[in-house]
Amino acid sequence: MEYLYTIIVMMALYVILASSFDFVIGHGGLISIAHPIFYALGAYASALLAKDLHWPIVLAIPAGAVVAMVASVLVALPALRVSGDYLLIASIGFQLGVIEAIKNLDWTGGAGGLSNIPGVSITQGHGPYVIAVVLIAIATVALLRFVAHSPYGRAISALRDDEPAFIALGRNAMHMKIGIFALGSAIAGLAGGLYAHYFRFLSADQFGIMQSAALLTMVVVGGMRSIWGPVLGAIVLEALPQALTFLNLPPSILGPLQGILFTGLVLIFMFFRPQGLIVAGDVWTGRRNAKEAAHVRRA
Amino acid sequence: MSAGLEATGLEVTGLCKRFGGIVVADAIDLAIPPGRVVGLIGPNGAGKTSFFNLVAGMVRADAGRVRLDGTDLTRLPGYSRARLGLARTWQNLRLFPSLSVLDNLLIAPRRYPGESLAALLRPARLRSAEYQARERAASVLERTGLAAIAHHPVADVPFGQQKLIGVARALMNDPRCLLLDEPMAGVEGAAYGAIQRVVRDLAAAGIAICVVEHNVAFIRDLCDEGVFMFAGRVLARGEVGTLIADPRLTELYFGT
């Protein structure tokens, strides 16, 4: 069961991460790849609060999300002044810089990683925790779907379409971008806390550019800006490496081959189905469309 | 309605801006009283659109002041100026292609309910604000004759109507001053008349309007007076017919 549990937890966590990442880059149009670092900040914050300050896990995890959110706002204030490719590179700098810092500090466990994080123990059974993680994943998707279809989501669409026009209509673009970034990062931080107390070991290197690439791949293969795309992308791409081990290949080539098939598949997708598995609609839709249609006609 | 003490319209004094070696605004003084329609004319590169960008706060001026109904806008960012009643349209439309016609308008009210994540936590208030916005959008759509296509994606709408949507969107803001950047370029038929009618109505309602337009007929029909710009400076101001007839200006316009 544990094997299955772990796969389910990882799938649920990747659903949370890919969805929130899509919220930032797909919906928000903020091209940052630093998403894993907020995952890391949430994970480390929650782990350290529980381990060193003996906070109960149920408090430590949300606190980790808050830490990630606060950090994201602090980064966003200077970094969101630049946009597009520049933001992308700034985010890489931030991400790798924080990883280096974690590796050099003593109280984060340093380069060797943080071990013996308090968590649910295997003897008590992981069942309830796994269910909680899955429920949180579902709640995350529901929340992001709600936001995307709310008036806020309409504003996000407009902002992404045309920032100067958005500003000229009296909308505070910077405020919105920070909001998008903060929400996405807080959710990533939440996933981090959930990860930390399940796996109970963290090392800074696992939150690097390769993690970013994996998340990006999930979003792109799944279908950017479609609510269900990143969900599907996360599940498929998390299951794929597991499935590849069925091929009964000699292990000496299985490792690289796994990577080759994985990246190759992404390339095939990029060229033959760039819109992803699930295609996002071109036009933003809100809730209760029928009702509003009636309303306008009446007016 | 506006934060100012009295309705004095738009007042621009000593506006300057240079990019590197290029001067786009050279001590521009320009006042547009409420209810008046002023046409900006001049050759390409005269600084007309730059003037709009400076007034609307898209670009920060090097010097000078911008006032609207007595309120000093000079130090305010673009979005704040818009909230104080300064609206503009764009030469190349800048509609939101991923939104329907109605949703394009719903982005634009002065108080937009969906701008803050915190607003989502107060659904009742959000709903009422959204309802008000829809009421307003419905009336604007009605006024501009766009009600029938309210739910079409803007990308599917003919060009002329897109121009109209740009104007309608600016109206959602309940502006005190409206900057129209080439509202007629490429517009024919019914939309032409509709835009003309809307602009006249707005002026009648006491809004200060500034228009950049190459369509001389439109300028003559619509504007109370014209301002001739060249190389970032206001060269002449007066009745549109007189300006157009001035051979020196014509030479500058069609230039070398």
Added chain:
Amino acid sequence: MQTDRTSLPLSRRTLLGGLGAAGVALRIGAPGIARAADKLSFGLAMPLTGSQATYGQDQVRATRWAIEAINKAGGVDGRPLEAIILDTQADPQVGIQAVNRLISVDHVPIFVTAWSEVVKAVAPIANDSKTLELSVGANAPAVAKLGEYVYTTFPLADVDVAAVARYAATTLHKKRAAVLFINNETGIGSAQVYRKSFTGAGGTVVGYEAYDPKATDWTGQILKLRGANPDVVHIQGLVADTPQIIAQMRQLGMNQTISSYSAIYNPGLIQKLGAAANGVIATSLAPGASDSPAVKAYVERWVKEVGRQPNGLPYTQYLHDTPYLVADIYKGMLAKKMAMTGANARTEMLAIGTFQLPLTGKLVINPNHTVDKPVYLMEVVNGAWKQIAVVG
């Protein structure tokens, strides 16, 4: 039978796990399969894929040979020993997955793993479930502090680094040492051990510099150390960068004695450095082919069956000996009619304490999670590794 189980170590097992309850039930819910009940199992979680597979696979092969030999000689009191082998990719997350499976599905009392990140990552699981975790290969001193159920059978850096430090101070009469170490866990921990041991043996550490794991140039650090004017320089680096560091030191005119640890004890160092390698001292934690007929035969078997020497020979020797150690523990437990639990395995292992192993010799496992082991000091003499001393 045993070969059959391990020849496709990963795929079939994952297949079963992946298919969920049905697959798993085949294994645990079917006591009718009598042979399985007879077997004495232990877990083996090693990198079979990924960047570390080059080593992991050779180590697993060595383990397999040992199990074959044990079973051919009658197993453990007539019962066959089996290793349940899972892939960790040397990745903590995958390692956790593998170990969770070994414990909750296969109910092994003992599992063996390597690579310090994995060793650390799975430690809480071992401690919680009271399963004995044997770390074979990670040498960061922190491995000794991972909890009640985590033991190493491989000497930690405090054994060989301390030995080389003491050797420099007492036998070579060096007074001033400098340490250049990689800024990762093993590097930092080992450098501290060196400093403590060298100072403890009466020397002074006059230079102490870290470098970034991604560094490609060490001029700054080397100049700093050169300015400190040491008699001996200890480098605690990686297989990949140590030859470059030595080359740069020599180029910058530092001709002092250089020492390092077991990672650089390989022919590649000499090939990369040529004459500049002469005088470099490394450690080996296992006897070489020239010192032990068993090791000689073992290496010959590699050349005969695989066509080459194993990657990281000493590590494969340790992995080869691990089943013997596990067999001794199980044998003791059977003799005392103890239940096959991790707690009992731990008690029995500490009760035995001293093990005699075929390829690595005598090993003492201390209750404080360290081991006692002789250290073989090797030096490059005329372009070849020569054993210069056995200490400890």
Added chain:
Amino acid sequence: MFSLVNLLQIGWTSLATSSYLVLFTLAFALVLKVNRVFNFTQAAVMTVAFYAAYTLVSLLHLPGAAGLLGAFAATLILSALLEIGGFRTLRRRRASPIFLFIFTLIVSELVSYLAMMVYGTWPTTIFPSLFWPVRIIAGVAVSQWDVPAIGATIATVAALFAFLRFTRIGRSMVAVADNPDLAEFYGIAKDRVYLVTLLAAGLISAVAMFLYGTRAQVEPTTALNLLLFAIAATIIGGIGNLGGAVATAVALGLLQNGSILFIPSSWQGFLLYAFLFLAIVCFPRGIRLPRRRLVRNTPTPDLDDGKAEKA
């Protein structure tokens, strides 16, 4: 530590090691300037260049020159393949920057996995030995690698600038860099220019990787780390400013090596990324000296044009 000899030594070695850093940066900056792509596939090109040279020299025992030629051939083939099979298609489709970024990152990952499968993960060098004899000049150790490396770099940089200045296609590259739409208007075939740019960057990367691989050990994942340095230098030096990128590469190399004098050596890695972040946030267009820019850089105050330009 602060003795003159030491400072000279650090200066000299930094200069020598900046030889390949300059070339990595130049290749990256060139593609960014002309093709307007943050080209992570350069890591793939670098990996291929190294293993081509490694195969010929270290495995097949051919002379070093053959290795360099092999690296050239390999990079040309890969670059052409990437442009024609990849970038061109994505450009036609007006793929978003994030899409292009994923493409380049995934390609470099794919190549590193392929290299892993063929060559394993053991670090290797082009020549079997990486020890270069030294000569002491005024107390400074100058290795036999240093001078040819610096020479090769200067020659490559000079060749590129001459190419951009004096050949027709080179001038077209500059024109496209300044204004792709206008350049097309004047009859410059953009696709061809983009192809030539990638090929040129490939050749530069090959020289750089040859230098690197004769001095340090390389694994399939080395190239990506080296590329991060190039990105930092390009951005700090000012995007679109090749000279600035080159100068920054030298300065950053010196700073990284020299920083040991002032900060604990373990924080050196942090320094690069902190620079990268701060540079882009504080100077998104690069650090510009207050000097008069050359003509072409006409500002576009009209915001309406900004949008169209981006595509």
